[in-house]
Amino acid sequence: MQNKKVIVTIKDSVGALPRIIQIFARRGFAIEEVHAKTIGENKEVIIIFPADEYIQKIVLGQLNKLVDSIEVKDEV
Amino acid sequence: MNGARGVVEGLLDEKAEVIFGIPGGAALPIYDEFHKEPNLRHIHMMHEQGAAHAAEGYSRVLGKVGLCMGTSGPGATNLVTGIADAFMDSVPIVALTGQVPTKLLGKDAFQETDTFGITLPITKHNFRLSKSEDAYQNTRDAFNISLSGRPGPVLIDLPKDTMVGEFELNKEQFKYTQLKALPQNSNEVFSKVVDLLFNAERPMILAGGGVTIANAGLELTKLAELLRCYVATTITARGAIPTTHPLSLGQIGMHGRQVVNHSIANCDLLLAVGTRFSDRITGNLEAFAPNAKIIHIDIDATELGKNVPFHMGIVSDAKTALQSILAVAAQKKLQGKDNLFRQRVKALDVECRCNIASDDTPIRPETIIKEINEILPENAIVTTEVGHHQMFATHFLKVKNPRHFLTSAGAGTMGFGLPAAIGAKVAAPDQPVIDISGDGSLIMVCQEIATAVENDIPLTIALFNNGGYGIVQQWQKEFYEGRKIAVEFGKHTDFVKLAQSMGAEGIKVERPSEIQEAMKQAIMSDKVFLVDIATSTVDNGMPLVPPLGKNTEMLLGQHCPLVNPRYFDAE
Numbered sequence: 199m200q201n202k203k204v205i206v207t208i209k210d211s212v213g214a215l216p217r218i219i220q221i222f223a224r225r226g227f228a229i230e231e232v233h234a235k236t237i238g239e240n241k242e243v244i245i246i247f248p249a250d251e252y253i254q255k256i257v258l259g260q261l262n263k264l265v266d267s268i269e270v271k272d273e274v
Numbered sequence: 275m276n277g278a279r280g281v282v283e284g285l286l287d288e289k290a291e292v293i294f295g296i297p298g299g300a301a302l303p304i305y306d307e308f309h310k311e312p313n314l315r316h317i318h319m320m321h322e323q324g325a326a327h328a329a330e331g332y333s334r335v336l337g338k339v340g341l342c343m344g345t346s347g348p349g350a351t352n353l354v355t356g357i358a359d360a361f362m363d364s365v366p367i368v369a370l371t372g373q374v375p376t377k378l379l380g381k382d383a384f385q386e387t388d389t390f391g392i393t394l395p396i397t398k399h400n401f402r403l404s405k406s407e408d409a410y411q412n413t414r415d416a417f418n419i420s421l422s423g424r425p426g427p428v429l430i431d432l433p434k435d436t437m438v439g440e441f442e443l444n445k446e447q448f449k450y451t452q453l454k455a456l457p458q459n460s461n462e463v464f465s466k467v468v469d470l471l472f473n474a475e476r477p478m479i480l481a482g483g484g485v486t487i488a489n490a491g492l493e494l495t496k497l498a499e500l501l502r503c504y505v506a507t508t509i510t511a512r513g514a515i516p517t518t519h520p521l522s523l524g525q526i527g528m529h530g531r532q533v534v535n536h537s538i539a540n541c542d543l544l545l546a547v548g549t550r551f552s553d554r555i556t557g558n559l560e561a562f563a564p565n566a567k568i569i570h571i572d573i574d575a576t577e578l579g580k581n582v583p584f585h586m587g588i589v590s591d592a593k594t595a596l597q598s599i600l601a602v603a604a605q606k607k608l609q610g611k612d613n614l615f616r617q618r619v620k621a622l623d624v625e626c627r628c629n630i631a632s633d634d635t636p637i638r639p640e641t642i643i644k645e646i647n648e649i650l651p652e653n654a655i656v657t658t659e660v661g662h663h664q665m666f667a668t669h670f671l672k673v674k675n676p677r678h679f680l681t682s683a684g685a686g687t688m689g690f691g692l693p694a695a696i697g698a699k700v701a702a703p704d705q706p707v708i709d710i711s712g713d714g715s716l717i718m719v720c721q722e723i724a725t726a727v728e729n730d731i732p733l734t735i736a737l738f739n740n741g742g743y744g745i746v747q748q749w750q751k752e753f754y755e756g757r758k759i760a761v762e763f764g765k766h767t768d769f770v771k772l773a774q775s776m777g778a779e780g781i782k783v784e785r786p787s788e789i790q791e792a793m794k795q796a797i798m799s800d801k802v803f804l805v806d807i808a809t810s811t812v813d814n815g816m817p818l819v820p821p822l823g824k825n826t827e828m829l830l831g832q833h834c835p836l837v838n839p840r841y842f843d844a845e
């Protein structure tokens with residue numbers, strides 16, 4: 199599987215990172231790299247993960263579904 | 275005011291009227307505010323799991339947020355099963371949990387549990403209050419999040435210091451935190467749906483819990499009538515179309531009716547509304563509606579294509595979508611026609627209606643449902659536990675209205691029915707409430723009989739007492755060569771005495787002819803009343819599709835003869 203990269207902007211509150219990570223953990227999806235930095239009231243989180251089309255679709259959908267996520271950008 | 279008052283102000287401004295819960299050290303600041311608040315009725319449950327299920331029962335009846343509360347540590351972990359249950363069935367509840375003071379977090383303080391972490395994957399959203407100032411805002415946001423879009427449970431963890439800490443509340447400045455909006459669908463989208471629906475030779479509708487949640491039962495029924503299309507339902511859509519309606523076919527899937535599973539397998543178009551196509555619905559995916567174009571409508575975009583590929587996927591709540599489809603169809607003056615497929619479904623439906631009357635003792639579970647149907651008041655709300663009794667109720671109980679059949683579907687939580695019945699009765703005090711129960715399930719939550727009695731919440735428990743875990747026994751028989759383990763018990767448990775010991779009434783029933791009288795007596799008594807019915811263990815009560823087997827290859831039983839789907843083969 200090819201590595202995919204996604205950039206999530208999420209409100210920086212208690213548990214912002216675990217919310218993102220548990221999407222992967224629960225489904226047994228792997229993560230290659232995570233980078234996070236605080237920008238004002240938000241966190242910008244870059245995740246690199248091996249994915250086929252289905253995994254990518256699920257991950258993007260779930261990230262968008264998070265109540266606190268503000269933007270989900272998907273880069274190949 | 276202090277943080278605890280901030281939470282309660284939030285609850286009151288959200289028009290909350292009832293909360294189910296149990297106090298404890300970390301929860302006391304809030305409880306003290308409940309004490310001062312006559313407009314918020316606190317119902318003291320006997321176990322926090324019961325509190326969460328009662329909140330669910332309340333919510334499932336009214337479509338409003340149900341509220342529950344527990345203290346930190348074990349109080350919170352006891353709530354977890356009910357929260358997970360609400361998550362699986364998209365039930366809007368808000369759970370409040372006490373927590374140790376912020377500075378003790380991570381110190382393994384007395385009754386400290388990472389409630390936030392534990393509930394992260396089983397809530398739609400959760401909060402841990404970090405300062406008293408957020409108490410009001412987070413509480414109101416919790417309600418808004420819980421109800422919006424696809425509903426679900428929201429938890430607020432309340433460290434004790436944030437509850438006693440003082441802050442100034444300025445309600446004028448209050449605004450909900452903005453949530454993501456649902457996409458709008460164009461009329462062309464629904465126009466295309468209408469074309470597909472009316473051009474199909476063999477259309478079927480599959481309605482899921484989303485139809486119930488969106489209060490779209492009427493629209494569903496109208497569309498079925500307009501199309502002359504049969505409707506299969508998942509367990510959470512029971513009553514969305516009256517089960518007595520000629521176009522209502524009933525349950526699909528693992529415990530589905532034969533006619534439903536064969537019709538779906540043979541349809542050329544499937545309109546699926548508000549269902550997530552769980553494994554219990556589809557069985558083996560390759561054999562699920564193999565010849566159908568699937569139009570999948572769901573309010574949650576992540577459901578589309580998750581389990582089943584679609585021809586058209588539409589993100590919408592069920593009511594808006596069905597209304598739009600109806601509007602387009604009315605404009606085009608379309609009307610579905612009777613044809614061979616419909617006649618065949620109808621014939622199979624008739625063949626599939628087995629005789630459930632019998633004089634057998636112990637009494638067959640389907641016979642109990644038949645007798646209950648005879649006396650069930652039109653406005654009665656029925657809850658169930660989990661097991662054979664639940665499946666028989668799903669097959670045979672007449673449910674004429676949505677939100678009148680409450681059952682733990684996605685989680686299959688034994689012990690749901692009794693506390694949910696308590697919540698339902700609080701929500702609808704003028705309607706009779708009946709818990710269809712199994713002995714295995716009831717004994718898991720029997721302490722809530724005391725809750726009902728103490729709080730004067732009349733309800734009837736119809737106990738299908740078969741001396742064990744009927745449905746598990748069936749699986750051991752079918753899939754483990756009958757090696758029974760841990761499925762028989764209770765020879766020495768007298769459920770009538772158990773009920774009586776808590777101040778409820780009870781009678782035993784041994785013959786089918788006694789059921790109606792006993793149930794009438796229980797319902798009319800306006801008390802907490804248990805009817806202990808000597809029930810037979812069935813080999814195979816209803817069709818059973820082995821896990822991940824094909825829906826058309828069902829195991830049948832002595833009382834469930836094979837119907838012949840030859841009608842379809844001819845095509």
Ligand SMILES: Cc1ncc(C[n+]2csc(CCOP(=O)(O)OP(=O)(O)O)c2C)c(N)n1
Pocket residue numbers: 659660661662663664686687688689711712713714715716738740742743744745746
């Ligand atoms: C909390 C919980 N534990 C275990 C199970 C697994 N399970 C499913 S049905 C069942 C037995 C149910 O027995 P009973 O309530 O007596 O119903 P019956 O099948 O006999 O009608 C069990 C143990 C479950 N669904 N929920």
